[in-house]
Amino acid sequence: MDAGDSHEEEQRAVDAMYADDLASRSLGIVIEDVAPGQATARMRVTAAMVNGHAIVHGGYIFLLADTAFAFACNTRGPHVAGWAEIVFIQPAREGDELAAQASERVLVGGSGVYDVTVRRQGGEVVAEFRGQSRRLRERAE
Amino acid sequence: MDAGDSHEEEQRAVDAMYADDLASRSLGIVIEDVAPGQATARMRVTAAMVNGHAIVHGGYIFLLADTAFAFACNTRGPHVAGWAEIVFIQPAREGDELAAQASERVLVGGSGVYDVTVRRQGGEVVAEFRGQSRRLRERAE
Amino acid sequence: MDAGDSHEEEQRAVDAMYADDLASRSLGIVIEDVAPGQATARMRVTAAMVNGHAIVHGGYIFLLADTAFAFACNTRGPHVAGWAEIVFIQPAREGDELAAQASERVLVGGSGVYDVTVRRQGGEVVAEFRGQSRRLRERAE
Amino acid sequence: MDAGDSHEEEQRAVDAMYADDLASRSLGIVIEDVAPGQATARMRVTAAMVNGHAIVHGGYIFLLADTAFAFACNTRGPHVAGWAEIVFIQPAREGDELAAQASERVLVGGSGVYDVTVRRQGGEVVAEFRGQSRRLRERAE
Numbered sequence: 001m002d003a004g005d006s007h008e009e010e011q012r013a014v015d016a017m018y019a020d021d022l023a024s025r026s027l028g029i030v031i032e033d034v035a036p037g038q039a040t041a042r043m044r045v046t047a048a049m050v051n052g053h054a055i056v057h058g059g060y061i062f063l064l065a066d067t068a069f070a071f072a073c074n075t076r077g078p079h080v081a082g083w084a085e086i087v088f089i090q091p092a093r094e095g096d097e098l099a100a101q102a103s104e105r106v107l108v109g110g111s112g113v114y115d116v117t118v119r120r121q122g123g124e125v126v127a128e129f130r131g132q133s134r135r136l137r138e139r140a141e
Numbered sequence: 142m143d144a145g146d147s148h149e150e151e152q153r154a155v156d157a158m159y160a161d162d163l164a165s166r167s168l169g170i171v172i173e174d175v176a177p178g179q180a181t182a183r184m185r186v187t188a189a190m191v192n193g194h195a196i197v198h199g200g201y202i203f204l205l206a207d208t209a210f211a212f213a214c215n216t217r218g219p220h221v222a223g224w225a226e227i228v229f230i231q232p233a234r235e236g237d238e239l240a241a242q243a244s245e246r247v248l249v250g251g252s253g254v255y256d257v258t259v260r261r262q263g264g265e266v267v268a269e270f271r272g273q274s275r276r277l278r279e280r281a282e
Numbered sequence: 283m284d285a286g287d288s289h290e291e292e293q294r295a296v297d298a299m300y301a302d303d304l305a306s307r308s309l310g311i312v313i314e315d316v317a318p319g320q321a322t323a324r325m326r327v328t329a330a331m332v333n334g335h336a337i338v339h340g341g342y343i344f345l346l347a348d349t350a351f352a353f354a355c356n357t358r359g360p361h362v363a364g365w366a367e368i369v370f371i372q373p374a375r376e377g378d379e380l381a382a383q384a385s386e387r388v389l390v391g392g393s394g395v396y397d398v399t400v401r402r403q404g405g406e407v408v409a410e411f412r413g414q415s416r417r418l419r420e421r422a423e
Numbered sequence: 424m425d426a427g428d429s430h431e432e433e434q435r436a437v438d439a440m441y442a443d444d445l446a447s448r449s450l451g452i453v454i455e456d457v458a459p460g461q462a463t464a465r466m467r468v469t470a471a472m473v474n475g476h477a478i479v480h481g482g483y484i485f486l487l488a489d490t491a492f493a494f495a496c497n498t499r500g501p502h503v504a505g506w507a508e509i510v511f512i513q514p515a516r517e518g519d520e521l522a523a524q525a526s527e528r529v530l531v532g533g534s535g536v537y538d539v540t541v542r543r544q545g546g547e548v549v550a551e552f553r554g555q556s557r558r559l560r561e562r563a564e
Binding site: 085087089117125128132 | 508510512513528529531534536538540548551553555
């Protein structure tokens with residue numbers, strides 16, 4: 001779907017974005033498999049991400065999914081999240097290796113819908129996330 | 142709405158929950174104003190929470206709102222989040238003092254709907270969050 | 283909050299909108315209590331709205347809530363729904379009188395968040411709806 | 424993925440469900456392509472479904488998507504919708520032939536997540552819907 005050149009451009013954009021993205025780096029999130037409309041974010045669950053019920057705080061699962069979403073939608077130029085939702089399917093625990101795989105569902109005008117599935121190391125689904133992107137120039141930020 | 146005794150019990154439950162909640166403590170989140178079905182979570186935005194567009198990573202805003210939601214719904218006994226959504230209204234930046242105020246909208250059987258508004262120090266709305274809780278025994282965890 | 287004149291203007295706008303809105307009229311939906319950012323829509327559940335489980339098809343409950351949302355957000359000028367979600371709390375049945383009460387939660391720039399609670403005649407909550415509006419000129423329609 | 428026998432059983436379940444589902448029939452909705460976790464619902468937009476902006480009332484688009492979702496999740500036994508959301512991508516108009524294609528994303532325990540894409544006759548996406556199902560016995564109805 002894409003020539004090598006545009007993949008290189010995407011990779012440079014991703015590298016620059018990640019370099020600036022302290023939020024992702026400080027949690028040890030790694031970005032992989034970036035392609036037009038797609039990205040995967042990986043994170044190992046640390047003790048600092050566990051909540052009072054001994055399972056991972058849902059906020060960190062959202063954060064991982066949101067990161068994959070951000071990298072996927074920014075392959076289309078600068079976008080921000082307008083809205084997002086997450087369904088928690090099964091809990092994750094300390095030491096789990098989580099992978100959040102984002103893919104574009106539809107992109108019309110300046111707005112896209114992206115789905116992100118978060119899985120544990122064995123392939124079990126931890127959460128299903130959906131987010132809507134908006135081209136950055138639409139909001140004065 | 143409540144006698145002093147039940148407020149004390151709630152406070153003890155909140156203290157225990159917070160003591161166990163490494164995720165919230167490690168981000169410097171403070172819990173206030175806990176009452177039946179209600180809680181407020183406060184957090185100062187650090188450099189580590191900023192994303193590639195120089196605004197706060199949406200995941201941290203979600204995490205703050207989700208924490209307020211968790212404390213609010215656990216005043217009704219042990220609950221977990223089943224599903225949640227967030228609308229990003231205005232961006233937050235490094236140094237901002239964010240407050241996420243959670244209140245119960247409806248609670249029927251073992252499931253409740255909670256609304257959380259996240260505001261900056263001046264009162265401006267940063268995000269609107271809604272989550273659904275489920276009583277813990279319903280899922281084998 | 284508003285002088286009589288602006289209420290009259292709103293009422294004229296509502297009357298015109300309702301006259302054009304075959305969808306609402308054909309279901310017998312009645313609009314009441316329109317004020318800036320607010321509206322109530324009422325509907326009696328007919329046999330034609332019942333699904334295979336002998337309870338009201340969730341789509342009609344959404345439709346009622348969405349109508350209240352539309353009238354509420356159009357008190358701010360022409361807007362359309364960008365996104366909406368609904369949580370089904372308790373079932374409704376044939377003959378029930380449903381009331382969907384919409385109120386504005388936040389309105390920033392051209393976009394607003396509205397909450398709609400749908401209740402049965404006795405006050406029990408049937409559903410909680412949330413929708414996001416977008417000023418019409420933003421999309422070429 | 425399925426032997427002929429189980430497809431026949433599904434078809435009988437679908438026929439019985441549709442026979443009881445006045446809500447879908449009264450709108451002229453047709454159900455097609457039912458398979459485990461999947462279903463398609465088709466509807467022609469009538470004048471009675473148009474709102475004050477001369478575009479289809481979002482509630483009818485939701486209703487169509489919700490019907491496809493209901494038929495898809497009931498291939499797994501009796502389920503009801505717990506929660507649903509819809510993103511409106513492009514408007515539909517009178518005379519349009521809409522198709523809502525539902526597919527199961529994940530099914531764990533008694534709860535599933537289903538995605539439904541609603542398209543116009545030319546294949547353009549009108550809306551993206553996501554719903555969560557819950558096995559009927561979980562709620563006393």
